[in-house]
Amino acid sequence: MPLFSLPRRMIEETFHVLRSCGDNRRECQLYWVSSWNDPLKLLEVVHPRHLSSAYALSIDSGWINEFWNDLADRGMGVRVQVHTHPSEAFHSATDDAYPLLPEAGFLSLVIPDFAMGPVGFDRAYLTEIQSDGSWQQVDIEARIQIDG
Numbered sequence: 001m002p003l004f005s006l007p008r009r010m011i012e013e014t015f016h017v018l019r020s021c022g023d024n025r026r027e028c029q030l031y032w033v034s035s036w037n038d039p040l041k042l043l044e045v046v047h048p049r050h051l052s053s054a055y056a057l058s059i060d061s062g063w064i065n066e067f068w069n070d071l072a073d074r075g076m077g078v079r080v081q082v083h084t085h086p087s088e089a090f091h092s093a094t095d096d097a098y099p100l101l102p103e104a105g106f107l108s109l110v111i112p113d114f115a116m117g118p119v120g121f122d123r124a125y126l127t128e129i130q131s132d133g134s135w136q137q138v139d140i141e142a143r144i145q146i147d148g
């Protein structure tokens, strides 16, 4: 099982973005990206242009196209998508149906309470796309290590 390394500044930035964008009443989503040269070392938080409500979120398709081009130009890839839920963290049927990247090994992290709780993985939910395309919940500590 590959173990991703997440710099502490990235978990802090993640909560900052999720809280300021979501304002404790809207979902927010962002991505953790890394280089193809060293895929397990997460490097950047990317906050997409999106619309959202308390229970739904849609990413601007023009933004997505620019994002793919930018990642390709820089030799980077998205490893983890992160989004908030109003209370409990889990994967809804919509979450299952529309990952950013429908690819085995892609990880989706859900943060409860619009990320208003403590910075970290308390009550968070991590799930991974399997080789048959299904999702399976995985242990967060086994897959993501906060460094620094």
Ligand SMILES: [Zn+2]
Pocket (backbone or CB within 6 Å): 017, 018, 021, 022, 027, 028, 029, 047, 050
């Ligand atoms: Zn947002």
